[in-house]
Amino acid sequence: MTDTQYPDNRITRENSALVLVDHQLGLILGVHDQDQEQLRRNVVSLAGFATAYDIPVVITTSADDGPNGDLLPELSRLLPDATLIRRPGEIDAFDNQDFEAAIRATGRSHLIIAGISTDVCVTFAALSAISRGYHAHAVLDASGTWSALASQSAAARMQTAGVVLNSTVAVAAELQRDWRNPGGAELAAVFSDSALPFYGSLVSFATR
Amino acid sequence: MTDTQYPDNRITRENSALVLVDHQLGLILGVHDQDQEQLRRNVVSLAGFATAYDIPVVITTSADDGPNGDLLPELSRLLPDATLIRRPGEIDAFDNQDFEAAIRATGRSHLIIAGISTDVCVTFAALSAISRGYHAHAVLDASGTWSALASQSAAARMQTAGVVLNSTVAVAAELQRDWRNPGGAELAAVFSDSALPFYGSLVSFATR
């Protein structure tokens, strides 16, 4: 079994970078297309997966000294070595040259993108990634936006443009590929701690 | 950074016109795929963005002396200089030659369309725009219709036909592009006042 069997819309540990856009303390207070705490657990899980699989991470914030607020503190804590690009004004992260350079510096072809809001920061970054030749995966459940209709419009726009719509757990499973590969124990821990809390209960049952 | 980097499914201040179709006092009373007041705040926000970015606006109403009712009065107030086409009977706005001429007169290639109902006035105008060579963006959350299934069918039909599905806040962000560009302060004000009221609370926190 070799990775060459994998068609190119799949992500692997070798071809992917994680891009977190504007997960900020102010912006999350306006999220209404899913539970805010579930979103928070999902982005924390993405951070955990990136660490487990040693995948490059680029974090960016927008005007974080203003109403958008600081980066979620748990992300700083979990990803101390991630590249952080504080954008002074550009809304599409790719309009910021430092961001674009940071992405290029990862050397990866597939960008796993999550952010707030889905219809602005995620969609713009994903569309720009596609137009620059990257593969883009948008993680819907680690992103959030202001209403169901805004969420639906963003999903359709990205789907049409060739962005793969994805979910937190599926991203992890695709990177892990086989539970016996390195990272399996870390994956189970992140599932139990944040991505799938019910899984923690099952682990407890299965191991007593 | 120049706008020539932008692929043509993006909207800019230079290439876009705003088209508001049948936001009338009677029709809004039948909207059930989203909160009627949220819809109202969103179309008011579009009006605010168009003013901030000096984008041409074409407003049209259908049989506004009958049960459909008058144009929402806040739109008349906010957009006193917009071209207003009162259609006597045509349901697809492009079937009205004055409307088509008004659109042509804007000289813009990208039409940002919202209206009531999503499945009739918005869909018909967007499909006709596409067939006449325009790019069309349908703003789902500044539009409304009678039921969830009617909303879903309209979204799918437009997606298939090449209409970009979009949201109020994403339209503004795409036109603003960088918070430091002209219009940033106006954008923040419209966010706080109508598009994203929670943002107003954040501004208040951030500035005290």
Added chain:
Amino acid sequence: MTDTQYPDNRITRENSALVLVDHQLGLILGVHDQDQEQLRRNVVSLAGFATAYDIPVVITTSADDGPNGDLLPELSRLLPDATLIRRPGEIDAFDNQDFEAAIRATGRSHLIIAGISTDVCVTFAALSAISRGYHAHAVLDASGTWSALASQSAAARMQTAGVVLNSTVAVAAELQRDWRNPGGAELAAVFSDSALPFYGSLVSFATR
């Protein structure tokens, strides 16, 4: 303004037939993706539109002497002259040669299809219509099925296959095209009576 401007994914009075599949008294009791009474009002509205625009109607039922139940009695009442094909066992209506002949006899190129259930009778008829060279419009809100996920899967399958997803009111508006065309008064009456009851209240306000 001539109809030749209309691209061929649009329906007109001249190119369309209405196809009602298995709106039966038993089957409607299992509908859970929308309100059963709203579905009933919508299919009654389609019957009213077909009468107003003098469009051929083909009705078909499946095993109506068994648990599926009789055709909704209001449809028999409203459409006494429609062709009725009582299928003894074929689930895809196009597998019944009388049905296929009845469709061919309408001489129409565009089939407006509604039925119960969306994922079986509507989807199968629409896919078969497409594969025989017809244009197919599936009226989601005049159809119904057993669950939200069944509804979603049917919509996606039909969208991919080239079926236009449509709604009751949009079908009527597309056929009417201009309120001043013949049929406008009948359209308003059907809106008030069944498709959009709120519209009846508005008519009452506007005319006193």
Added chain:
Amino acid sequence: MTDTQYPDNRITRENSALVLVDHQLGLILGVHDQDQEQLRRNVVSLAGFATAYDIPVVITTSADDGPNGDLLPELSRLLPDATLIRRPGEIDAFDNQDFEAAIRATGRSHLIIAGISTDVCVTFAALSAISRGYHAHAVLDASGTWSALASQSAAARMQTAGVVLNSTVAVAAELQRDWRNPGGAELAAVFSDSALPFYGSLVSFATR
């Protein structure tokens, strides 16, 4: 009427195999995009249909001695002769060579896939099936996942990749094709017992 009329995105008794992925006692406890019992009734129904139509079945589980839990016991009971592949670690079932061989051994071109979770096990198996030249039908309502957004992202990803989204009842109806074909009585029994319990009440009414 011959089956050669059927375009190749349709499933038949002759061209299809049923693939059940990770319907395990632990995993089902985390399903939140539909009622867990409805999911359970739907997968039981698929098992009933496969028996009625004598279609090959491949069942696979993932790490079933750990937190994922045992295969749902009703599936073992209903499908004693199905091929069962217990995957020790591979998340994409096609990464397991025994599974791939079992699928190949069915000699079928169309795979009807359901599982838990929709965004991981179903999506991965369906994408891999497509890339190996199979037709893939994903049965959304006999599958389940952790949240609405995860469900939505999986559906969009599969739709884009050419997987047919399908439902439990539509799968059965497509295989039965005509109620008078062999299997009609078994189909009605499965509808009444698990897929569509309201249908059982109708049968009782219709037969007294």
Added chain:
Amino acid sequence: MTDTQYPDNRITRENSALVLVDHQLGLILGVHDQDQEQLRRNVVSLAGFATAYDIPVVITTSADDGPNGDLLPELSRLLPDATLIRRPGEIDAFDNQDFEAAIRATGRSHLIIAGISTDVCVTFAALSAISRGYHAHAVLDASGTWSALASQSAAARMQTAGVVLNSTVAVAAELQRDWRNPGGAELAAVFSDSALPFYGSLVSFATR
């Protein structure tokens, strides 16, 4: 079996009057605690029951030449002989002396009250009825109001004050008491036509 067994919080044909408060074409457009058409079917059903059981009916409207709109036209049609009190300004119907006299003239001790809105017209009339010594039954599902919280507050206030909370079908069943009593056929017809449309399907099944 005599009615003297019935404790006095029960309604009978002999002790009850029906009171319909402000079911007006304008007001119903603001109802959001239940489906507007279901409300409409329920109040029409109450009218049908009152006719079947020959119970006195008092209808009242509030400022019906203004924005509240005319009485629902089907109520005028169904109840041509009901006493109609058009209140020029009083919000609590009992503040209008003609209304109070009309109620007194019925000679009944139990008032079955429905109206729009639940929290204003129904609650005020019911509280005033209680304070004047009447028994009051508020029919929640033949009434409506602006939001779920307004509905909840009204129900709690009335419950505390001794108003019996009731439903359309339960009112009919309590008045009918035995299907073999006079009115049974009329009751079944109203159930089928408006109160419980699914019941019409069952009748059709049971009688073929």
Added chain:
Amino acid sequence: MTDTQYPDNRITRENSALVLVDHQLGLILGVHDQDQEQLRRNVVSLAGFATAYDIPVVITTSADDGPNGDLLPELSRLLPDATLIRRPGEIDAFDNQDFEAAIRATGRSHLIIAGISTDVCVTFAALSAISRGYHAHAVLDASGTWSALASQSAAARMQTAGVVLNSTVAVAAELQRDWRNPGGAELAAVFSDSALPFYGSLVSFATR
């Protein structure tokens, strides 16, 4: 520990009878305040508990040769020895003298009542039970009615009248009182099979 400690609003195996009112195949098709299958599992569970605890059961149906339909067949199967009173017309079961006699013959003071519909058959039976000196427990989740507002009104009316509102699982737990008492194994089986299917999964985990 003796039962004399229990205040009299508690049910015990010694003081209780189970009363099932109008769980009929037709009526259940109109239930919309909860999932129809969940209701069905709950009433089946009550039957299982009554058997486990050897509690007298009185079942009654209303006009079961008409549209209301036959008693749910699983209840006949599970409770072959229950007293069955087929009411020819009385809506309040206590208006039927055979029913009243059957209740009296149980010699029990506490009636555990469930039925369809909550607002009619359950409420009337419970109110009449109270007025005849019985304690009444209404099992909301083993009952069902036509809408949320009908359900809410029935609950409030019964609460005010002194009926204890209860749930399927709480009834069982109150009768079992201690898992080590006789019936514990049967209780666990009913939980796993119908009342709480997730519990079956837990049992499987706990016992492997």
Added chain:
Amino acid sequence: MTDTQYPDNRITRENSALVLVDHQLGLILGVHDQDQEQLRRNVVSLAGFATAYDIPVVITTSADDGPNGDLLPELSRLLPDATLIRRPGEIDAFDNQDFEAAIRATGRSHLIIAGISTDVCVTFAALSAISRGYHAHAVLDASGTWSALASQSAAARMQTAGVVLNSTVAVAAELQRDWRNPGGAELAAVFSDSALPFYGSLVSFATR
């Protein structure tokens, strides 16, 4: 018609004061039992009613220089003359002696209380008001809290304690009592502008 007819659980312009507790910019961001903007429109409406009826208003905030945030700015603007008590730490407003004095200074016996959160600031103030001999009305839809269960528990606790649960529109209607009394025009304006926006559309229809 004199007010002496009114039993004492009714509010009048003469007997009432409006008490707004902790409607602060930070706290409103955590409200999840209703739409935050609807809550905002409702409390603004209460301010409008108090002005129209010249009712004393006491506003209080809690630690408004900390995370709770400033008073909603529209309340300061609309009620410049209201007594404002900035509580440095007391959670139950009546624990603050200035607040208690301000309430006493109004000379009113009935307190109309709204606030954030329903289960803390509103419930505590209402319970303390009752224990000090005031009548208390809690306006549920001009209040908000963190979850549906928190909202439900607060409503039940207040109902039991003798607090009248009320709604924004019902408060206004009770104070207005007759549309012809002074304040009717102001009431209609507040309805149209904030409390019931659909009413504004009706006014527009009725007056053209």
Added chain:
Amino acid sequence: MTDTQYPDNRITRENSALVLVDHQLGLILGVHDQDQEQLRRNVVSLAGFATAYDIPVVITTSADDGPNGDLLPELSRLLPDATLIRRPGEIDAFDNQDFEAAIRATGRSHLIIAGISTDVCVTFAALSAISRGYHAHAVLDASGTWSALASQSAAARMQTAGVVLNSTVAVAAELQRDWRNPGGAELAAVFSDSALPFYGSLVSFATR
């Protein structure tokens, strides 16, 4: 300000004990009347409050070596000194003499009770507490049960029996009484960490 002003349905640090009933890893997997993670955060918050206010805590589990599962591990971690009563079979905790003794040993008159499930363990403990002369507060949002109707029945039963329905945040606020009292900083920390995560964002804004 003295506590003697507080009527006895209020809880204080001096008069209260916290009672956690059956928050076990298996049982929480069946909770469907609220988000399972929100429930988990709420019971963790109660543990934090009890620590901050030095309130006695009695924890009890039911058959925790069987399918119900172990106590939630975070509760063991947070409350190492709490009395833990592992009930071998009694469902009503007060039927266990060790539990009753542990409660008596706290010397407190007011019991703050939360647990799984609301309708069984919480209701039984609360009713038994009341019948033994304790005041009982049931914390609805730190408890959970199997369905909305089960939740509703439990709330009504407890309300009628004199149990105060309460919420996590209100319990804390009632115990804290004044933010300047000891425990204020701990309270804010628990709000930010678990009870009200949005509050943490506000704290971050307010303190930068």
